[in-house]
Amino acid sequence: MEISGLSSFLRNRRLGSYFDASFGVNFHSPSKVTIKEEEVEKKTKSDAFGGDDDDGVGAVLISWIRIVVCFVTMLFTTFIWALIMLVLFPWSNQRIRQGNIYGHVTGRLLMWILRNPIKIEGTEYADERAIYISNHASPIDIILIMWLTPTGTVGIAKKEIIFYPLFGQLYVLANHLRIDRCNPSSAIESMKKAAHAIVKNNLSLIIFPEGTRSKDGHLLPFKKGFVHLALQTRRPIVPIVLTGTHRAWRKGSLHVRPAPLSVKYLPPIRTDDWTADRIDEYVEMVHDGYVKNLPESQRPKH
Template sequence: MEISGIGSFLRNRRFGNYLEASFGVNFASPSKVAVKEEVEKKIQSVAFVEDDGIGAVLISWVRIVVCFVTMMFTTFIWALIMLVLFPWPYQRIRQGNIYGHLTGRLLMWILGNPIKIEGSEYDEKAIYICNHASPIDIILIMWLTPTGTVGVAKKEIIWYPLFGQLYFLASHLRIDRSNPSAAIQSMKEAAHTILKNNLSLIIFPEGTRSKNGRLLPFKKGFVHLALQTRRPIVPIVFTGTHRAWRKGSLHVRPAPLNVEYLPPIRTDDWTADKIEDYVKMVHDVYVKNLPESQRPMH
């Protein structure tokens, strides 16, 4: 059952395809190159004005309902696929990624936020990390995560309706955060699974969602995983998602979004006695690459 090419197609070419869907521009023709450049400039210079009028709110609610219905449909289809593949965990991981590529892309198209994606994709296995300030971050990760990647989340995620059950069926990893010793053991088991199956990993190092978009302190888990797997760390910086969909709100605003892949950070020579230093170093990378409005307040 080798259909991983479908997932690759759904994910790439991410930027150009999404612009075509959002702006109705056909970039296939060489004569449209100049148009594409103009659209990119337009996205960068979008002056976002918040509109909390009843019309904007109603449109937002419709988008959310359509997203929910779409996710229910794709989740049901892929849940059936996962059940058929239950004896083969790695195939379920791949199918989970394909589900994410399709569902994430559809949901972002429905929400309609203009997106710019910068930086180069990384072809080797890695630990991908992202800042987290909005539900949109999860949708983007579903869409952009390479095939052969598992997520790491708290064990309670299995109780989230629809998403939690599919998360379990897709063989993603769960961590017991009830106490330090349980968390460390969970990390060791996660690292073993990643190496055994030659997987990449996606994790939010803040451990929770920021309420105001400002970067929170990083937990140490991603560094422990890097030390045990020696995977490079690829930082992905999300900008603007907190303005598009704020925590606790059901109003999705058309704020422009930016996704930037930063150069990978090698971990081959990292040592266990410098964990705090590595956490601070990677956190500082984010502080440097985030706009002032999303940097921590000192």
């Protein structure tokens, strides 16, 4: 079986059927199993946390246990895939793909441990060679993106990620991209190199266009980097709209609540005819698309 096929299998099919049924994954796509929304709602109500805002001692203790189990699980899978990456060190493309498989396996496991019911829509757009963008308001966003982005996708992170124990080294081994956000000229040059690598190796890219994590879930203004990358690569842009993650795991908190989550892939935005003199217009257009697809509680503050 080809690696890309194996990765798709790991992301969406038999390996995860038990996980999906047990914590309410709801795929809205003709080729995916659909779990009725009333089952997701029932699961939410019966979750051991006892409710979205339950801060009782028992709920907090269960949350801490789940976070510790997530941490241990991630350490284990990171160690295993770090060994795989070292074996594959001479083959950079294989390391990228193995990094994606690591994300698909680890992300699915962590979401199963956290037990949040998830509704996923638009998966027919999830295998494009594209620039994937996502709003960002919670650590859960990272887990979801690891799980759901297609094989052959690289991310862009600050250069300091290499100092994160195990995960940072795996990030570098997987050939993901790093930029120096403190040095504008260096960052621009890094983006140019990223665009070249994406085209040369036929890769996709995942990026958070807000540039940082929202503190309260409200959508922040978008930076222009993803548009510059689109202009240089001519990749379509596939927006991923995440809803509810800021309620499930709030910034600065160690309490993961059972809030239901939603992941929605929007149709690809073609960039073939985009021009450099309309960058601000494109940023606003994509941002407006998010505003229309987010609930009022996550729309920008005015």
